[in-house]
Amino acid sequence: MKRNFGVRYLRRIGGEDFLLTVSDAPVDTYGTGSGKHIDPGGERTAMKTYSSAAAFERERRITIVCPICGGAAVRPHFSVPGGSFVRCAGCGLVYQNPQPVFDDLKGRYAQAYCDYEIENEDNFFELMRLGLRDIGFDESFFTNVPGKTFLDVGCATGKLLDVMQHLGFRVQGVEICAESARYGMAKRRIPVFIGPLEEAGFPDGSFSFVHFSHLIEHVPDPYSFLREVKRVLAPNGYAIITTPNIAGLQARLFRSLWRSAIPDHLFLFSKRTLPRLLERAGLEVLRLVTWGGLAVGTAPAWIKNRIDAAAKRMGFGDVMLVLATARGKTGVTAPVMDGGGRFEATG
Numbered sequence: 222m223k224r225n226f227g228v229r230y231l232r233r234i235g236g237e238d239f240l241l242t243v244s245d246a247p248v249d250t251y252g253t254g255s256g257k258h259i260d261p262g263g264e265r266t267a268m269k270t271y272s273s274a275a276a277f278e279r280e281r282r283i284t285i286v287c288p289i290c291g292g293a294a295v296r297p298h299f300s301v302p303g304g305s306f307v308r309c310a311g312c313g314l315v316y317q318n319p320q321p322v323f324d325d326l327k328g329r330y331a332q333a334y335c336d337y338e339i340e341n342e343d344n345f346f347e348l349m350r351l352g353l354r355d356i357g358f359d360e361s362f363f364t365n366v367p368g369k370t371f372l373d374v375g376c377a378t379g380k381l382l383d384v385m386q387h388l389g390f391r392v393q394g395v396e397i398c399a400e401s402a403r404y405g406m407a408k409r410r411i412p413v414f415i416g417p418l419e420e421a422g423f424p425d426g427s428f429s430f431v432h433f434s435h436l437i438e439h440v441p442d443p444y445s446f447l448r449e450v451k452r453v454l455a456p457n458g459y460a461i462i463t464t465p466n467i468a469g470l471q472a473r474l475f476r477s478l479w480r481s482a483i484p485d486h487l488f489l490f491s492k493r494t495l496p497r498l499l500e501r502a503g504l505e506v507l508r509l510v511t512w513g514g515l516a517v518g519t520a521p522a523w524i525k526n527r528i529d530a531a532a533k534r535m536g537f538g539d540v541m542l543v544l545a546t547a548r549g550k551t552g553v554t555a556p557v558m559d560g561g562g563r564f565e566a567t568g
């Protein structure tokens with residue numbers, strides 16, 4: 222009954238069509254991003270995050286076990302066009318199973334994806350900036366840290382890297398969408414490796430920061446990915462991870478209609494499951510924040526503002542950001558945080 226409250230509420234305030242409006246109008250949780258979802262039939266459905274218009278039926282699929290606990294026992298969670306999500310009976314992780322093989326998955330990230338990234342790069346950058354500020358990671362910090370190296374995995378068109386470069390970082394991008402990477406390299410003169418992080422072959426301890434925003438939910442083997450993140454992190458380096466929160470208010474209210482319940486998302490993490498996977502990969506969680514209470518247009522502004530504030534304060538926001546560090550590496554080459562959650566430069 223609780224589960225259907227959100228749907229009933231939206232129908233009441235917006236009519237039956239609200240949830241599945243076929244429209245190009247921007248509708249998005251934070252008023253950013255196009256909010257377009259392209260389904261296999263080619264219709265654009267508002268409310269959902271962009272997902273590729275893959276020929277799902279032609280993709281080869283494999284069944285996987287849980288990357289956190291290794292369990293194979295699952296219960297159905299929900300299905301969306303192009304993907305079925307299950308919930309691990311052992312640890313509660315929600316993931317697509319079976320899921321597309323990587324060679325077929327890569328085909329989803331092509332020109333249409335690049336166009337979406339270009340169209341939304343200012344919005345995405347602003348969200349990243351606000352998220353980074355929430356963990357005490359802002360421009361005043363950047364300008365005071367010497368010897369900075371910053372890797373952005375899933376860097377898209379490279380806007381964040383461009384800013385970091387101007388703040389004195391040595392930057393590197395990794396991007397699986399060749400069109401987006403080439404756009405970023407041509408426009409911004411930043412180095413971008415085209416392909417998955419595991420194939421880039423960066424030397425051990427190369428980066429003081431490894432940032433990946435809205436990436437890990439797309440990665441077929443997030444455990445191996447995080448092991449690689451740890452390997453390329455400098456001693457005391459930081460991983461900064463942003464991903465949708467399936468334990469947030471919106472996910473609980475909307476279930477399969479949740480904006481992040483899309484076929485391009487292979488894993489849907491929560492405040493409980495993401496830290497478990499990070500710990501398993503040898504990364505220690507230092508901070509976790511969430512934000513985003515209600516989607517734009519679902520409530521009067523004064524209600525939305527209050528729920529957004531409560532979501533951030535109480536941790537039921539729609540998106541979470543985790544700051545983690547590479548445990549077990551020695552030496553001091555990256556800045557450390559003081560007790561107040563701020564960063565300080567060290568020798």
Ligand SMILES: [Zn+2]
Pocket residue numbers: 287288289290291292309310311312313314
């Ligand atoms: Zn599990």
